[in-house]
Amino acid sequence: MPRLGSVQQKIPCVFVTDVKEEASRKRDGQQFQVVATEDVNPIALEANVDCAIATEKLDGTCCYVTLHRGEPHLWARLDRKPTKQAEKRFRKHQRSHKSGKDFSWNVEEDFKSVPETWIPAHRVKHQDGRPIPDENGHIPGWVPVEKSNKQYCWHSSVVDYSAGAALVLRPGSEDQDPLEITAAPLADLQEQTLELIGTNVNGNPYGLGSKKQPVHFLVPHGSVAVGDPPPVDLQQLRSWFRESPAGRVEGIVWHCDDGTLVKVHRHHLGLRWPDGDPCLASRPVVVRCPGAGHAYDHGDGLLASFLEMDGRRFSRLQDVQLEV
Template sequence: MNPVEQKISCVYVTAVKEVSSSKRQYQPFKVSATIDMTEKAQADDIASAKVTEKLDGTCCLIQEFQGLPWLWARHDRKPSKVGERRLAQYKKSLQKIKENEKPYTVDFSWDASKDFKEVPTHWIPARRLEVKNGVALPDSIGHTPGWVPVELNSRQHCWHLSAVDYVSGLALVLRESEEDSSDLIIESIPLSSLCGQTCELIGTNINGNPYNVGSKKCPIHILVPHGSLSLSCPHPMNYDALYNWFDSSSSEGQVEGIVWHCANGELHKLHRHHLNLNWPVPEPKLSNRKVRVQMELPSSNVDGIAKKGESQNLFSLFSSLNGHIICSLQDLHKSIEIINDATS
């Protein structure tokens, strides 16, 4: 599927309303969808796009680092105070020009030497950003999406680390079953097989855990390749039908949003907040899907992983559950806790 390497636009034309955002605290406005689909979405042949579930986690990239397949965490380069002031002044003057209905031709240019905060060592910008004068251009609020490698002893990214094993070169992945797309599979796969792809890290300590994955006693964090969870929903040309799909009591529409993966590589999305609908919801679709554990590791791998401490124990614990079917993703931790209690 198409990797997420830039901000994804809403499938509908959006409008800014001067009311408090339900998505971001302290934001004095909200962005809502109109009923009109964007020309870009239509030009990208969204009718033939693959429709997938948008997940509420944190975005990750898998690509090589120092010659090895590696997990990279999302890290946006942000403007410095100087850059923030310059951007604010530009927007203020632009607003005055618009109010006076005068034409304007002056574009804002970023000064790479002054306008941005320092980024961590090894930081790289997202690949699909526009580059001008050698500088990856930020979004409308000055943020430049990018990535940092998740290093072995990182405390900041300890939950990222629990979903990978660098020594064995493995990733803990959640995907749909090929036999029955309504069921999920948890498995370990080579990190190298994911190189160039982006994933969503979901779990106990990510974004408030809207999917109820794991528990305080048994934290669980899993990588979900973007575009891997399919959806069946009304076509976006029918706004009312799509709105009702989200707003119904049916489990199908109990998702954070939709991402359309177009054949030309373009992505379009629709979030519940675009429709002024609440998220999280009490019973997300993903939380209630049946899960099969498919984790058959060589004994040498299991023993090696188990010795690395609690943060890496998920691989060995899931290996103990190999072949088990759990009635729902949100009940996964209960099976692991039984194993932990039996061996303690």
């Protein structure tokens, strides 16, 4: 499968959306819902979404591989967000103008501090040399994942910087192949974005690992294709999510020929997630971690654990358990 778009910004919905004043199905404590209308987003139409590649939207947290101190490194998503006072002013402006546009930000004072190592995401707009927020009031960005930072301990569990490798879950080379768990060189993942999924991420919808033996993987964005997706039509998509075995996914991300990304997730359509066993968790998987002589051969992390399981096959991803 070709390498597809990098997820650096918030991906717009494939449909024009509306805001309903009712409790969110997606976020606890959020008293509004963003729902899809029947109208296809003009951005999607302009990008010819009907010819786009449909891929599974994964339920985890976004990561990025790029250089840090001259070496390929895993970075965690960290959006710079406004202070409580600035957030209140912004939301009040949105309610009165139906949009966050034309709101005047003071980037120096209105936003929470971030670590010195923080970098803005690609395509963040700048003004007077400083990154400025998007229409949602956030400045998307990244921080390097360090072993010493407990906040990102699950990110750290999937990388071994001494070996320059990361634990990756990806489809096999052919459509009918099982998924494969492998140790991928960080250099091969450079400038890609990936989703961290697993035991301690987003409530673990895929049922991976256990509290005693947590399991996490990086999944390259755009790597998991959606087979025979329905047309971009609200009712057909809703039926597909409800009735098709292939529809047991959180959502779809369409990768258009011009690089545009658009998405839909179940919450846009008023549907629950997860609902039954997710499609990804039910797929067969093989461990391919031939690592004799590598630095992680002598470690005690996830990479070393899967090295011991090289060649093992499981009928479902959900059945993968670390050997104690």
